[in-house]
Amino acid sequence: MSHEGCAESRTGLEGEQATRLRPRFTSGRQHLQGTPASLSITRGGGAAPDGIAERYDTDPGSTLGRMGPRWLGTKLVAKPRLREFQTVRSLTSWPAYATMDQPISPSRLSDVPGGHVCCLYETDEDRRRTLTHFVSEGLARGERVVCALATGDDRLLVGDLGNAGVDAAPMIESGQLVMIESETAYTRNGSFQVLEGLGRIEALLKEGSEEGYPAVRTVGDLRWLSRVPDAQEAFFEYESEVNSLLSHYGSSALCMHRRSDLSTGAQLRCLSVHSVTLVGDEVIRNPYVMTPDQGRRREPIDTSLEWRRQVADEIEETKRVRDLLQKVLESVEAAVLVVDREGRAITECNAAAEAMFGYPREELIGMETRSLHVDETNWKEFGVVSGRVLDAGVPYHGDFRMRRSDGSTFPTRHVVTLLDPGGGGVVSTVRDMSDEVEARRRGSESSARFGAIAESISDAVLTVDAGNRIVYANSAAHRMMGVEDGTLSGRSMTDMMPEDLQDRHRVGMNRYLQTGEKRMDWSRVLMPVRRADGTTFDAEISFGEYMIRGERFFTGVIRDSTERLRLESELRQSQKMEAVGRLASGVAHDFNNLLTLIRGSSELIRMDLPEDSPLHDEVTGVLDGVERASALTRQLLVLSRSQVLDERIVDLTELVAGMKPLLKRVVPSRIKVVVDSDPGPFRVRGDPNELHRVVLNLAMNAADAIEGNGTIRLAVSTAGDPGGKLVQLEVADTGSGIPPEAMEQIFDPFFTTKPEGRGTGLGLSSAQGIVKQMGGQIYVESTVGVGTTFRMVLPVAEPGPSKGPVAAPKVADRRDAIDAGPLRTVLVVEDDPTLARVLVRSLERAGFRVLSASNGEEAVERAEADQIGIDLVLSDVVMPGPRGPELLRRLRLNDPNVKMVMMSGHSSGELAGQLDGDIEAFLAKPFSPREMVEAIRDALDPPTSSARPPD
Numbered sequence: 001m002s003h004e005g006c007a008e009s010r011t012g013l014e015g016e017q018a019t020r021l022r023p024r025f026t027s028g029r030q031h032l033q034g035t036p037a038s039l040s041i042t043r044g045g046g047a048a049p050d051g052i053a054e055r056y057d058t059d060p061g062s063t064l065g066r067m068g069p070r071w072l073g074t075k076l077v078a079k080p081r082l083r084e085f086q087t088v089r090s091l092t093s094w095p096a097y098a099t100m101d102q103p104i105s106p107s108r109l110s111d112v113p114g115g116h117v118c119c120l121y122e123t124d125e126d127r128r129r130t131l132t133h134f135v136s137e138g139l140a141r142g143e144r145v146v147c148a149l150a151t152g153d154d155r156l157l158v159g160d161l162g163n164a165g166v167d168a169a170p171m172i173e174s175g176q177l178v179m180i181e182s183e184t185a186y187t188r189n190g191s192f193q194v195l196e197g198l199g200r201i202e203a204l205l206k207e208g209s210e211e212g213y214p215a216v217r218t219v220g221d222l223r224w225l226s227r228v229p230d231a232q233e234a235f236f237e238y239e240s241e242v243n244s245l246l247s248h249y250g251s252s253a254l255c256m257h258r259r260s261d262l263s264t265g266a267q268l269r270c271l272s273v274h275s276v277t278l279v280g281d282e283v284i285r286n287p288y289v290m291t292p293d294q295g296r297r298r299e300p301i302d303t304s305l306e307w308r309r310q311v312a313d314e315i316e317e318t319k320r321v322r323d324l325l326q327k328v329l330e331s332v333e334a335a336v337l338v339v340d341r342e343g344r345a346i347t348e349c350n351a352a353a354e355a356m357f358g359y360p361r362e363e364l365i366g367m368e369t370r371s372l373h374v375d376e377t378n379w380k381e382f383g384v385v386s387g388r389v390l391d392a393g394v395p396y397h398g399d400f401r402m403r404r405s406d407g408s409t410f411p412t413r414h415v416v417t418l419l420d421p422g423g424g425g426v427v428s429t430v431r432d433m434s435d436e437v438e439a440r441r442r443g444s445e446s447s448a449r450f451g452a453i454a455e456s457i458s459d460a461v462l463t464v465d466a467g468n469r470i471v472y473a474n475s476a477a478h479r480m481m482g483v484e485d486g487t488l489s490g491r492s493m494t495d496m497m498p499e500d501l502q503d504r505h506r507v508g509m510n511r512y513l514q515t516g517e518k519r520m521d522w523s524r525v526l527m528p529v530r531r532a533d534g535t536t537f538d539a540e541i542s543f544g545e546y547m548i549r550g551e552r553f554f555t556g557v558i559r560d561s562t563e564r565l566r567l568e569s570e571l572r573q574s575q576k577m578e579a580v581g582r583l584a585s586g587v588a589h590d591f592n593n594l595l596t597l598i599r600g601s602s603e604l605i606r607m608d609l610p611e612d613s614p615l616h617d618e619v620t621g622v623l624d625g626v627e628r629a630s631a632l633t634r635q636l637l638v639l640s641r642s643q644v645l646d647e648r649i650v651d652l653t654e655l656v657a658g659m660k661p662l663l664k665r666v667v668p669s670r671i672k673v674v675v676d677s678d679p680g681p682f683r684v685r686g687d688p689n690e691l692h693r694v695v696l697n698l699a700m701n702a703a704d705a706i707e708g709n710g711t712i713r714l715a716v717s718t719a720g721d722p723g724g725k726l727v728q729l730e731v732a733d734t735g736s737g738i739p740p741e742a743m744e745q746i747f748d749p750f751f752t753t754k755p756e757g758r759g760t761g762l763g764l765s766s767a768q769g770i771v772k773q774m775g776g777q778i779y780v781e782s783t784v785g786v787g788t789t790f791r792m793v794l795p796v797a798e799p800g801p802s803k804g805p806v807a808a809p810k811v812a813d814r815r816d817a818i819d820a821g822p823l824r825t826v827l828v829v830e831d832d833p834t835l836a837r838v839l840v841r842s843l844e845r846a847g848f849r850v851l852s853a854s855n856g857e858e859a860v861e862r863a864e865a866d867q868i869g870i871d872l873v874l875s876d877v878v879m880p881g882p883r884g885p886e887l888l889r890r891l892r893l894n895d896p897n898v899k900m901v902m903m904s905g906h907s908s909g910e911l912a913g914q915l916d917g918d919i920e921a922f923l924a925k926p927f928s929p930r931e932m933v934e935a936i937r938d939a940l941d942p943p944t945s946s947a948r949p950p951d
Contacts, residue, residue: 182224223261390425414430604838737787831855
């Protein structure tokens with residue numbers, strides 16, 4: 001039947017009213033024309049049935065009633081009602097008991113019908129729950145499921161499916177479950193094209209059908225739209241076209257929008273192009289969504305009574321949709337202003353606009369927008385924007401400063417969209433940006449503070465996203481990694497791990513992102529870090545986690561621990577050496593007491609032997625053994641760094657040059673000895689005898705390390721320090737080198753690499769002790785098969801007195817006893833009775849009157865009881881009762897002129913705090929009877945050329 005025929009068969013509305021109600025078609029969508037207060041529909045100029053216009057009369061008090069159908073614009077319009085609800089392909093079988101008037105539980109996605117579902121979610125938890133239900137049901141039905149997800153969400157989905165009892169691995173391997181990155185799936189070169197998008201999804205649907213799947217189920221995570229705002233309108237056009245593709249292939253789709261990313265207008269567009277929309281806890285069904293084919297049809301419509309009833313039903317359903325949109329409009333927090341085509345007068349608003357601007361609705365309607373702008377320039381700019389939207393139909397996003405009724409101003413963000421291509425004006429969705437501007441200001445200040453702090457510290461500061469990519473690195477991080485500033489951003493954090501740890505790091509990171517399981521303490525992790533050049537260093541790493549706009553980030557500090565670990569190692573070594581030193585000191589003390597006894601007894605025996613006695617050689621052998629044992633105890637005392645040093649200014653160049661003839665005699669002839677020193681002098685303060693011993697020890701060790709021909713090189717030079725206040729002495733060899741596993745132990749006491757019986761293990765430890773006591777350091781470098789170099793670094797000598805207590809001078813050995821001179825009385829205080837007896841005999845043979853006591857209290861008693869008087873006390877320092885210094889103080893209460901010589905198996909360095917300044921001399925055990933008698937004689941009758949008394 002023709003349009004003209006339809007018109008002739010109808011009665012009722014005619015003339016201007018029929019013309020006013022004639023439908024028009026624009027861009028494939030049917031728009032109904034009518035007055036703001038009422039709407040009726042005719043076809044081909046004929047009148048609509050009586051009463052239909054009255055049934056569609058809108059409520060003048062409602063927002064949509066005032067705005068009329070033009071409010072729907074290109075977003076959602078009155079459309080021919082489907083005779084019955086048909087699901088192209090529902091998410092599950094639609095229960096028979098579910099009708100349009102029954103509520104749907106939003107937690108049961110399986111209850112939601114429709115082939116094209118939109119989820120407007122508020123929280124990430126809502127998104128993941130909806131996604132898991134949708135995907136797991138498709139997999140259970142044997143459908144192919146294609147998911148376009150944000151980076152990292154593929155792992156979360158696999159984990160959520162596992163929690164729901166679905167093993168995704170075999171389905172991924174078989175191709176039933178496909179996951180791709182969402183922005184890559186939808187855009188090309190940062191832009192979205194409708195035709196390209198339709199071509200891609202049709203190819204997916206067709207491929208699934210050809211491969212035998214009953215249907216294809218697609219999922220789109222659309223957060224990328226917020227980063228490409230110009231693509232939003234084109235995407236909704238694409239969404240409407242997708243409906244026909246889903247219908248043709250019998251498939252379904254789930255579109256997921258974060259609600260905060262969409263303006264009010266964009267949310268309305270979502271309602272218009274999806275059969276089902278999930279908004280928070282509410283399920284919104286739109287059974288009247290029109291496919292492109294429906295919008296473009298041009299076939300004649302009959303004028304039967306059935307058509308009239310259909311139109312009446314259409315009007316009722318349109319009113320229901322309009323009421324639903326009214327609820328959505330009033331529920332949004334943003335202010336909505338409908339402005340006329342000229343951009344001047346407000347024709348409609350919502351409750352949020354009243355609250356935002358402080359005007360009642362009655363004042364806002366009809367108000368010029370100029371009243372809400374801060375100034376004329378601001379208002380004119382809005383007018384220009386509105387004109388562009390009207391002309392091009394493209395939404396505008398921009399910021400304007402607005403004015404409230406009380407005169408206060410505030411920042412806003414506007415999304416201006418076209419209300420109706422026919423000229424109905426624009427819709428401006430307005431958000432108050434005060435809180436965001438303030439938060440941005442605070443965030444900017446916080447960011448500036450963080451940046452200033454991060455750039456001022458020497459530790460590396462890094463921020464990493466959930467994809468393990470570095471998004472921030474301070475300057476120290478670039479220096480630490482050996483790269484130029486700004487080049488770390490975008491790199492994977494895994495690249496900073498040694499190769500043998502990279503796989504473990506990836507697995508651990510993925511496990512944490514999926515399950516939240518930690519297997520280490522993030523507050524302090526010690527692990528190696530790899531620089532750009534491949535070298536590694538030990539680092540202490542601390543990381544924390546936080547969320548920004550739903551995205552996960554990790555910020556942490558990396559501290560190079562190389563120096564700290566070195567210092568800790570040195571501290572442990574120092575503590576170990578201190579413990580060994582204390583042990584060695586105690587052993588040396590007891591050993592020195594025994595050696596003094598042996599030496600004294602041997603000397604007394606030798607004095608009594610006839611000149612021709614064959615026992616002279618045996619006694620001399622014993623005394624030689626005592627000397628060697630004394631040298632060993634000196635080495636033990638070196639470990640405690642408490643031996644007495646005879647410090648003086650020593651020229652290292654002369655010392656080394658003077659040792660060359662000796663070294664040539666003691667080093668095998670197959671080894672060449674080379675002295676290669678810089679022009680001197682290189683003066684240091686130290687004990688020349690001890691330095692001589694150290695160099696000789698190092699040279700002999702070098703000779704032992706050379707098998708066959710080789711070279712030992714001795715050299716003195718500056719240490720290369722900026723101030724020139726350090727001197728170094730090198731002893732280098734071309735021997736076998738020191739194995740790496742032994743390098744950390746070579747200075748340990750009693751450690752040796754020599755065969756059993758060829759070394760005590762005290763040579764290097766005592767050398768280190770001597771050098772450190774002189775204020776220096778000793779270093780070693782060695783390469784197996786190449787050789788070893790020891791470097792002693794000592795401070796340059798500065799003029800000044802020698803350090804350390806003055807010991808009694810050694811005297812030359814001679815067989816005849818030393819006369820004591822005039823008869824003098826000596827009180828010997830020694831707790832070892834055997835040693836005391838030897839001392840007493842030696843002094844008596846020298847002509848002294850001798851008294852003996854085993855402790856301090858007995859010594860005081862003997863002195864008080866003696867009628868003749870005591871001239872000198874020879875006392876051990878460490879003994880029961882009052883010790884040497886206290887004993888001297890008590891004795892001088894009775895006789896201020898009594899003199900004292902102290903003796904000890906400990907060195908004077910160890911006893912520095914216990915030796916009184918008034919003592920005449922100190923005898924370090926072991927000593928000979930002659931040395932003792934000489935010290936006592938000098939104490940009683942000081943020679944005129946003697947050195948000053950001890951400090």
